[in-house]
Amino acid sequence: MLETEYSLSAIGFLHSPLKELKEAPMQGREGAPDAWLEVNASIAEGLKGIEVGDELIVITWLHKAQRNILKVHPRGDESVPLAGVFATRSPDRPNPLGLHRVKVLAIAGARLKVGPIEAIDGTPVVDIKPVLHQLADA
């Protein structure tokens, strides 16, 4: 039988001055603050090679999102027709993964200061990847 459920583990959590969803901008580049990403000690060696100034894609688990929503008004604007969630960046979607392109601003042991990032305080982080500039990929 085809396996269709997978288990994700938090590799760390964000510590952000954004405490409530209603304070959070929709995208990092819309005025979001910087945050500390604290990685679990057990997997900290996976950070080796990350340096201040690097650009990363942080993948979060948007734990406040609703998973049973398939259509939304883009950017919450009810004057815009409903679109499928996969045609939008809405946090509400079957698997509420967030993609955040950030810069590394400081490193202190297993803690990375990154930004700008619109995810709120306490958001779980599930993966970190380098931006691949040479492929114009992300």
Next chain:
Amino acid sequence: MLETEYSLSAIGFLHSPLKELKEAPMQGREGAPDAWLEVNASIAEGLKGIEVGDELIVITWLHKAQRNILKVHPRGDESVPLAGVFATRSPDRPNPLGLHRVKVLAIAGARLKVGPIEAIDGTPVVDIKPVLHQLADA
């Protein structure tokens, strides 16, 4: 207590001519083929608004990856020093999520032809997001 495990569901699967990992290029833009992404009928309305020519980020679950690896030789090149998996795009990492930037080439009901994509046949898809050009984000 802090919740640290989350359940991901496949929203669909890839149908690709790449049948084995050893045939697969490391990145889509390194000669990967196109593939059909077949979305489960139950969530197909989430695709509304996606059009041929759109650029998407497809997020996969790299089901053949090893999850207990924290350091790798980048691109499998043993002459390059070991780096933390979070400083690389290695599929081997605690949560083996794949990010693939693709173009939509055709749409047939709940099936999207996308490419280029280096993931192998049968790879589960867990999310689809639009590329946000105006933010140079991904």
